[in-house]
């Protein structure tokens with residue numbers, strides 16, 4: 001049987017001494033001029049980013065939104081294979097879910113990636129084909145980093161419990177194969193703390209440090225489970241760190257990934 005995702009992630013975290021998830025949110029309009037003539041500019045960009053950053057990467061998190069074109073899909077497939085060639089797991093940020101017949105097709109993507117983000121709004125059956133993949137990671141959106149999270153996620157049920165806490169409790173129930181994590185934004189440190197208390201055993205993916213200005217210390221303190229497994233993601237803050245530097249863009253991304261790893265490790269080691 002294939003090794004469970006969170007075991008593989010724990011190994012990767014130990015190997016590179018890093019909980020950094022590097023977001024490959026590769027905007028075709030932000031690829032440096034010297035790469036624009038390539039057959040697949042996004043792939044050319046990602047390959048250089050991976051070469052410069054993989055030793056700091058606990059995982060790569062391409063966001064599917066950036067690859068939803070014919071060339072984008074080809075670039076994504078090349079990127080996934082290349083990351084795997086460097087022994088780095090790939091978490092596809094797709095925020096998927098749908099009725100059963102459709103979501104079974106969505107879940108086919110798990111043949112090529114190691115983990116995925118999913119949306120809990122449609123309930124358990126909309127996620128079941130993902131949850132059934134004991135070897136893959138399933139990160140359930142719980143309390144997101146964007147301001148609009150307040151519209152729904154913070155509303156209180158009649159019990160007084162906010163919806164995001166109910167989502168966490170459900171995700172805990174759905175975790176029959178130890179393959180479920182939560183997505184909790186770094187922009188809400190108090191909620192991060194409350195969620196860690198509510199579901200101690202679920203690893204979190206914590207986006208929102210870097211470009212969104214979230215709290216990196218809280219991300220480490222509360223994002224990691226008791227075994228130190230979890231992910232803190234930065235996308236633009238790493239891959240566009242050298243946007244003004246022409247051909248040196250990848251080296252700048254490498255420096256940025258290394259800096260974030262060092263900063264997060266200060267908090268990891270402060271226990």
Ligand SMILES: O=C(O)c1cc(=O)[nH]c(=O)n1[C@@H]1O[C@H](COP(=O)(O)O)[C@@H](O)[C@H]1O
Pocket residue numbers: 023025063093117143144145146183184185207208209210211212233234235236237
């Ligand atoms: O699911 C996610 O990864 C996610 C959830 C969330 O609450 N906030 C959030 O920013 N993200 C994703 O994390 C990445 C953040 O990118 P940067 O703000 O550039 O670091 C993007 O791909 C977002 O789609």
